Amino acid sequence: MIERMEVGAELPTLTARSTLTTSVLYAGASGDMNPLHFDPEVAAGISPTGGVIAHGMYSMGLASRLLTAAAGGPERVLELEVRFTRPWPLGTTATFTGRITAVEDGVATVSLAGIGEQGERILRGTGRIRA
């Protein structure tokens, strides 16, 4: 759990690499079997990058790990909202960051971002956790 729940506090970051293994595991676990996320032939035809990309929900799940770690567990997460702003190609890393932007009435608002290898923003969002 984060020690000081105050405006400006940075959450510990998380860096992860998306691979065929992470994608297949997430497809099976989530039930989202869209081959865009694991089949290069299919991805060549429909992917915005021309290649296989991670599930958006996988990146949201990683962003949520920051929140639960900071909040002290899933029971303290009230709301999570993200926008998938750029595709996350398999075989690349992304770093997830969070910063507390408001603390009010026992609720902390956290601004979240996922940044790809080229500095591109793959995700941005907001979480609300019990302070």
Add this chain to the structure above:
Amino acid sequence: MALNRDKVGTVYPSYRYEVSREKIREYAIALGEDDPRYVSDGDDCVAPPTFAAAFTITKGGASVLGDPELGAHPALVHGSQRYTYGERPLKPGDLLTCTPRVAAISARGSNEFLTIEVDCRFGDDTLAVRSEATIVFLGSAPAATEEGSS
């Protein structure tokens, strides 16, 4: 073809989802989670927040996207996602009743935005989790369609 705006507000039949320990475990492992409760065999087992993806995205969207009157087409991407949580996390044995609804349809540039809400309730009818998924349909906004057909 543009999405049918008359479908905003349409509620689709509820479906049930039973939360299981093994599915929570699989999901937590796929995300590399380290909270031991996600993989616990005991009464302390709970699900991570985005576990709701396992029953609100594909399953929740199926009846909406499969509605022939909506006009959904395959050129789509998941644009954004919001989860609002109830009083406690999901745990093994929870039997949820999930109700999909078309919450909004809008357009920006040549793209259309469909927001599918799935309201998931515990057995006592209190909120378990509410999902709002916004799906971006590429190139089908009414203006783009008119341009294309003129």
